Amino acid sequence: MATSPTDPEALATALQAAYVQTPVTLAQWLPILPVALCLGTGALLLILRERIRLQPFVAIGALFLLVLIDLALVAEVAAHGPLTVMMGRWVAPFGIAFSVDLTGALMALTAGVVALACGIYGLVDINTSGRRYGFYPMLMTLMAGVSGAFLTGDIFNLYVWFEVLLISSFGLLILGSEREQIDGALKYAVLNLIATTLFLITIGFLYAGFGTLNMADIARKADSLGKTMPLITLATLFSLAFLMKAAAFPLNFWLPAAYHTPRIVVGALFAALLTKVGIYSLIRVLVMLLPVEREVLSFPLAIIAALTMVLGAIGAIGQSDLRRLMGFIVIAGIGYMLAGIAIGAVQGVSAGLFYALQSMLSMAALYLATGLAGRIAGSYRLDAMGGIYAKAPGFAFVTLALFFAASGLPPFSGFWPKVMLLKAALDIGAWWLAAAILMSGFLITIALARVFLLAFWRSAPEATAEQTGPAPAPVTAPITASIFAPILGLAAIIVALGLFPERLVSLTQDAAVGLIDPRPYIHSVFPNEPPGPNSEADRPAAADPSQEPAP
Template sequence: MVLFNPILILILAAILCMLFWVKPQIQKIITISAIFLFFASAVRLTYLVTTEGIQTVQAGEWPSPFGITFVADTFSALMVLVTSLVSVACIIYALENIDKSRKAKGFYPIFLFMIFGVTGAFLTGDVFNLYVWFEVMLVSSFVLISLGSGKAQLEGSVKYVILNFLASCFFLVGVGLLYKITGTLNMAALSVKIKEVEEPGMITLSALFFFLSFGIKAALFPLFFWLPASYHTPPLAISGLMAGLLTKVGVYAMIRFFTLIFTHDTAFTHQLLLIVAGLTMLVGVLGAIAHNDFRKILSFHIISQIGYMIMGLALFTPLALAGAIFYIIHHIIVKTNLFLISGLTKSINGSFQIKSNGGIYDYFPLISVLFVVAAFSLAGIPPLSGFWAKFILVKAGMEIHQEVIVGISLLVGLLTLFSMTKIWTAVFWAKGTKKLEMLVSSENHFQNSFLKEKYLMIIPVIFLAMITLWIGFFPNLLLDLAIQASDQLIQPDDYINAVLKRN
């Protein structure tokens, strides 16, 4: 039942919010309570998985592989835990950042439904049900992007949904092929039966369809164009959550499938992944350098950082997979925080254009320090969390003599630092705008009043920055969990035995 708790909490809270549709204040209380309960249940689930082993539940008590299976191994439990962490931060931020009209139009239940879809995707043990969870997540995120009906939001949401609809079509074709050649869609059963298939070409074809589907959802090269066109349009509480989480669901699914199911021809599939990882890193960081909109720069950095995670999968060693998992957890926290920080600078200067900003360091040193923590971590500066993530991947690459991808990853790290320095110089270090200087001169306590008024936006940023610092200075706990998760992925016998109830 512990495995079901995170899912049950979210869906029950979403239904309760729907019952109080005309009372946003009650919805707010329900949502905040549910998110904190979700966090507590995620902590408990992670503890249970790491101490007692992989947990499974069969919905309706139908035996596997015939029923709907839910599975929590270390990897999926960690993903649920980090989802709960950023959900706590974003819902607190949303109390100030989301306007009353959006709250009245269903922001709270839709927010819960999106987290519900993400959590279900991490815990499902069935391929078709993964498709269902993807669709729950897609519909909810589409509504959140378009909520408010601004022109930019509608344009961004249309691009988002069209590309993700295409990903769903590829997914269904892959599902059909898998079922045709194996007769099952249970992931554990697939791992066993696919080894008995005498048509490796059909397996590879199915793998390519899943690669295209997950590649779109994860924003891999050359399938990433929807992301920078949509993630910069909604309010920052929504953008931050989506930037941190949604692409990682695609990465999670790709790691799960290409370690548990599609391991028949790693010389082809994982070499393809390695090439795509390198191109994704390069194109993403070059896109970030080319832009001057704070959120668009961050959006392109999502793309480049996804390349590092896929690099870990493509190298396909225990250390590389551990590095990929460490990188995912670090990046979800850091990227969410950077989007939330961009919202704070917008509240001060009224623009996301970095050339129209300035003066943040002079008047708001706390916000400047919080940006430095997140930005330096993204760039991989020691001893922050991003340094350890990149160090593990570089070490894994050097161990198997993959110098080219290691070189690309180091180059992209330097370019990321350059891009973050560009933001720092324009937004934080440069002289304040005339508007900001007039506000400061006309209000003696402008800085203090801003910090008091926007405390609900500042507290989540501090919270996420503290987690980043904790991971950076004390990386051993997360590294040990990442290694445990990696071992389970590389040697999936425990996963298979837990699901199929084999001794």
């Protein structure tokens, strides 16, 4: 049995070991660099608030550097296992910890790519007024919150980073001060504040029972405390809070009511990142910290997943506004991720992670493509759109590829996680969940085929329907590189992941193994703990990710 962290001798030994006598390598700084970079750049942009022409280039340069740092972080964690950095002179489980495993590193990298694409797109989509009111500083602060949520090793600091990204998102949502934006922001704020409050209350209950907020410490204590604590209650409360933030059924009404109101680049950021932070938190808590309780909740989660994906797809078919339609596509995608969590095991969790990563890319690309389509057509309403293929055939071809990816059609990135989910569902006998996955994919295909036929393929109608929300400015000049390049770049990644999925499948399987068997994660925080079979210290050969980890 490990020595109690409250033992004075153990604390003295741990504190002595915490004094690093050797030079610190760059790799040891990687877990905190994304957050430090984003916060520092946000502060610099506030200093440069009078030089609004310079702000985009500073932010885009910082976001490019963020992607490089996240790439290095993924490579380091994939090669050597989880990394942990403790702030100040504190030792675990006390103090603030940044603990990064493969799941957090992959999510942070994908978020960085999305933010870079949106920063470039903002060169055109955000006007002088939007820059003056702080689009780029709020973008960097949002990325600090998102990166912090993916990289933190402390569940209270997960709440803190939620608050950081929410504060930034409120500012981004009302950028422009349109009446519809204020209305959408009110719905968004009320439900998210309720979810955040529930999250904080549940953290209080957890601390009262565990006496710690460090995730690694919670993971190693859960088995022993499960006999004396109502952990199923904690798991249910956490699930409710995160499902509200992820816009799962029946608490998803706020998303299509809010995400169509801001500037398109803001909608792309929200669709790609904010709901995925909720899904990531649910995976972290249920799969790694409370796995027994996840098993108990698996059937209700599967029902919620099926209803979310099917009703989201049906909602997309019924929409006449392209931005609202994309909101329902986001909701349907949440259902697939929840299905992976409900199925569990390596197959289900890895499929859910794969889908989450590709959904971050594809939803950002779809929202940005929606913005450009609205600019070309002069409207976001399907009954007023048309003729886009004749005006911009290259753009129409790229958008069609994005539609295929969102529908889960081969050979694009959305196909492989759906196949993995289908196999995992059938392996456990959940044929009804497999049927829901197929039905949702079919309905999404119909919804997006309708969009392509009405908005892209047919000739432009003569009359223009009345708009709601900020109307796009029709394109009167050739499509510029700054507005098309991010869409093309994201589409290229999506196609590449569809044609060559092996590496991402391998990484997500390794990430799922690390969540289900968190001993390497715990060892990175508590070096005296056994490292486990997936750490570099005890891994003579690569583990088979298709097999269940030993109990």
